[in-house]
Amino acid sequence: MTDAPGEVLPEPVASSWTTATVREVEHVGATFVKLRMEVADRHDHVPGQHYVIRLRAPDGYTAQRSYSIASDPTDPLVEVMIECLPRGEVSGFLHDVVEVGDELEVRGPIGRWFVWGGTTPSLCVAGGSGVVPFVSMARYARRTGTEPLMRIAASAQTRDRLPYADELEEYGAFIALTRENQPLADGSERVAAHLYPDELVPLADGIERAYVCGSVGFVSFVGRILGEAGVRSDAVRVEQFGPTG
Amino acid sequence: MAITRGFTGRDRRGGDDRLPPGQYDTGAGWPTLTAELTPQVDVDTWTMTVDGLVDTPTTWDWRGVHALPGSTYFGDIHCVTTWTKFDTTFTGVSVDTLLEITGVKPEATHVFATSTTGYTTNLPLADITDGKAWIVWEFDGKPLTPEHGGPVRLLVPHLYFWKSAKWITRLELRDHDEQGFWERNGYHDRGDPWLEQRYQGDA
Numbered sequence: 054m055t056d057a058p059g060e061v062l063p064e065p066v067a068s069s070w071t072t073a074t075v076r077e078v079e080h081v082g083a084t085f086v087k088l089r090m091e092v093a094d095r096h097d098h099v100p101g102q103h104y105v106i107r108l109r110a111p112d113g114y115t116a117q118r119s120y121s122i123a124s125d126p127t128d129p130l131v132e133v134m135i136e137c138l139p140r141g142e143v144s145g146f147l148h149d150v151v152e153v154g155d156e157l158e159v160r161g162p163i164g165r166w167f168v169w170g171g172t173t174p175s176l177c178v179a180g181g182s183g184v185v186p187f188v189s190m191a192r193y194a195r196r197t198g199t200e201p202l203m204r205i206a207a208s209a210q211t212r213d214r215l216p217y218a219d220e221l222e223e224y225g226a227f228i229a230l231t232r233e234n235q236p237l238a239d240g241s242e243r244v245a246a247h248l249y250p251d252e253l254v255p256l257a258d259g260i261e262r263a264y265v266c267g268s269v270g271f272v273s274f275v276g277r278i279l280g281e282a283g284v285r286s287d288a289v290r291v292e293q294f295g296p297t298g
Numbered sequence: 299m300a301i302t303r304g305f306t307g308r309d310r311r312g313g314d315d316r317l318p319p320g321q322y323d324t325g326a327g328w329p330t331l332t333a334e335l336t337p338q339v340d341v342d343t344w345t346m347t348v349d350g351l352v353d354t355p356t357t358w359d360w361r362g363v364h365a366l367p368g369s370t371y372f373g374d375i376h377c378v379t380t381w382t383k384f385d386t387t388f389t390g391v392s393v394d395t396l397l398e399i400t401g402v403k404p405e406a407t408h409v410f411a412t413s414t415t416g417y418t419t420n421l422p423l424a425d426i427t428d429g430k431a432w433i434v435w436e437f438d439g440k441p442l443t444p445e446h447g448g449p450v451r452l453l454v455p456h457l458y459f460w461k462s463a464k465w466i467t468r469l470e471l472r473d474h475d476e477q478g479f480w481e482r483n484g485y486h487d488r489g490d491p492w493l494e495q496r497y498q499g500d501a
């Protein structure tokens with residue numbers, strides 16, 4: 054897993070904590086919240102990177118978690134999309150309490166591995182909230198005219214558990230719902246099911262790299278079917294979050 | 299820095315002095331954070347090598363490491379993604395035991411750990427000697443599962459857990475420091491949780 058020669062990596066920003074002012078709050082479905090923030094002393098990000106958000110209680114107690122960036126680097130605001138987890142300390146707060154005008158401590162952009170610089174033909178496979186880094190990549194690809202290099206497949210239980218579903222579809226992403234049948238353009242239906250290897254094969258054709266983001270179980274499932282679709286495991290970059298129990 | 303409006307925090311053990319700054323207790327959970335697919339490492343072909351600035355470079359196979367005097371770690375582990383897991387039990391062999399067998403040349407100052415996947419991480423020699431590091435294959439009395447680095451991982455519990463390279467296969471002793479995978483990708487060179495050495499540039 055060495056970095057490809059000649060690949061342009063983001064600077065390893067020795068970033069310190071700074072202030073983000075929340076400019077927009079949008080609840081998306083029942084479980085997601087989109088925050089758009091103005092970040093002081095902002096450094097440009099590369100699609101795929103994340104910020105750390107740190108909350109601070111009056112007695113000095115802090116909690117911090119990582120959130121992928123959804124916005125294009127040229128967007129004047131930094132956008133994150135947070136899934137509210139049951140009893141989630143940070144996600145619950147961001148979902149239920151945060152309002153426009155609030156200030157949050159943030160640090161970033163962070164990460165030099167799970168990033169796409171717009172030059173490598175790639176397939177991104179997302180489960181649920183794992184789509185967020187790929188939204189940044191897709192927006193970047195659109196703006197720079199590099200869409201042919203970036204394909205996306207996204208999976209979720211139901212459509213409202215998949216943030217950015219409309220935007221991804223417009224981009225040409227393949228969407229697989231595991232608990233809902235889905236009308237297809239030709240009038241037929243995709244029956245609720247996990248991604249099939251057959252569905253990934255055409256998307257994997259000619260790619261040099263695959264990015265997989267989602268829960269631990271999702272990542273190992275996709276790893277297997279990417280293998281069946283002929284993608285070498287050392288071409289796969291992974292970002293996973295969530296519990297393994 | 300200003301307090302966050304409306305935030306009081308949750309699940310706090312009143313001033314638990316076992317929790318490093320910025321960490322929370324993950325309870326029974328054990329999250330994983332991995333940069334690559336989990337490999338299936340076969341214990342019949344797996345080997346562990348200690349080489350570089352040692353007197354006798356040595357390679358052990360699965361039976362060979364199990365024949366060494368065993369050692370157990372009981373205590374906490376800390377991940378840079380802010381979870382801490384209390385009271386873990388890992389069993390394997392102390393890195394001290396491996397280094398006793400190979401000998402260590404006086405000019406050795408650092409160690410470079412490599413996994414079967416090519417994952418690497420760097421550590422000062424002092425951070426893996428004197429009872430501070432292990433090669434482990436059991437967690438809570440059961441074989442270490444592949445997603446947690448099984449069959450064999452490095453365990454350096456006093457540093458953030460990315461230093462505890464999963465699927466370990468080699469420790470190379472060196473007279474200089476060179477960044478490993480996450481360190482090149484922006485994480486701190488040492489990673490002491492008590493000093494919150496998370497990213498490059500932290501004190």
Ligand SMILES: Cc1cc2nc3c(=O)[nH]c(=O)nc-3n(C[C@H](O)[C@H](O)[C@H](O)COP(=O)(O)OP(=O)(O)OC[C@H]3O[C@@H](n4cnc5c(N)ncnc54)[C@H](O)[C@@H]3O)c2cc1C
Pocket residue numbers: 103118119120121122134135136137138139140141142143144145182185186268292293294295296327331379
């Ligand atoms: C690099 C990186 C990027 C990330 N990007 C995003 C992102 O774009 N959007 C996003 O919503 N999250 C993202 N996450 C996850 C995020 O950092 C937090 O882990 C998540 O919001 C839960 O924090 P919490 O404080 O709400 O929950 P906690 O209080 O930490 O946990 C509450 C409960 O939920 C469980 N849990 C924790 N994470 C998950 C999960 N993902 N699914 C199901 N159960 C879980 C815990 O085991 C616990 O039982 C990212 C994580 C990483 C490491």
